[in-house]
Amino acid sequence: MLTLYGVTRSRASRIVWLCHEIGLPFKQVPVIQAYRLPDPDAEDAPLNTHSAQFLKLSPQGAIPVLRDGDLVLSESLACTLYLARKHGQPFGPADADEDALMLQWSFYACTWLEPDALTILFLHRAGQAQPGADQAAVAHAAERLIRPLRVLEDHLSRHGHIVGRRFTVADINLAEVVRYAQSHEALLSQFPALQAWLADCQSRPAFRKMWQARLAEPE
Ligand SMILES: N[C@@H](CCC(=O)N[C@@H](CS)C(=O)NCC(=O)O)C(=O)O
Known part of the structure; x- marks a missing residue:
């Protein structure tokens, strides 16, 4: 049985979503981020x-962190790509070309999109940047995201999905990163194909199951 270390309110969500898509059972150990605890080093602190x-x-x-037998794997995108490759189609690659494209787009997500999308997630609460430095940081992040989101918009309007004209692990990896910027309606509304694709991804039963688990966890 797979073991997943990490609460669902973290990048573990990507792995949980994929496991639900594949129908893979897993045991989850709810390790929480230290920064979310008042005193992570206290003796009675939860596993963090x-x-x-x-x-x-x-x-x-x-x-x-994902454990599969003797394999202990970190980096959420390595974990999803590993599971997808191991379990094959439809979520994993059909051949070496698809495998390469899944890697390419996953790296694209974590290099060109994730840092600025996270700035929006953390500073753009309730759809509004807080005054002062936060507003400037959100505006800068949104500006920097325009070009990579335009690339995605163009790709999705021509292909419908990230790789292979079907829903795969690459859609999960990208959708989970784009979600971080989703509260910025003025930014996302510039990209209608991207918004439609994201809505489709998030309407999948496996996403909803993951999301319910997230909501059930303390904020
Ligand atoms: N690139 C890593 C990033 C992992 C990461 O930053 N995880 C956050 C939670 S989503 C974390 O564990 N933070 C711990 C802390 O700051 O205490 C991945 O994709 O797995």
Whole structure:
């Protein structure tokens, strides 16, 4: 049985979503981010990314971590790509070309999109940037996202999906990163094909199951 270390309110969500798509059972150990706890080093603190026990699995002190037999894997996108490749189509690659494109788009997500999308997630609460420095940071992040989102818009308007004209792990990896910027309606509304694709991804039963689990966790 797979073991997933990390609460669902983290990048573990990508792995949870994919497992539900494939129908893969897994055990989840709810390691929480240290920064979300008042005193992560307290003796009675829940298992968190500072816990000595967890640091043996992740010296970086980051969730998620996936264990599959003797394999211990960190980096959420490596975890989803590994599971997709292992379990094959439809979510995994049909051949080496698809495999390469899934890697390409996943790297695209975490390099060109994720840092600025995370700025929006953390600073653009309730659809509004807070005054002062936050507003400037959100505006800058949104500006920087226009070009990579335009690339995605163009790709999705021509192909419908990220790779292989079907829903795959690459859609999950991209959709989970684009979601971080979703509260910025003025930004996303410039990209109608992207918005329609994201809505389709998020209407999937496996996404909804993951989302329910997230909502059930404490904020
Ligand atoms: N590139 C890594 C990033 C992992 C990461 O930053 N995880 C966050 C939660 S989503 C974390 O564990 N933060 C721990 C902390 O700041 O205490 C991945 O994709 O897995």
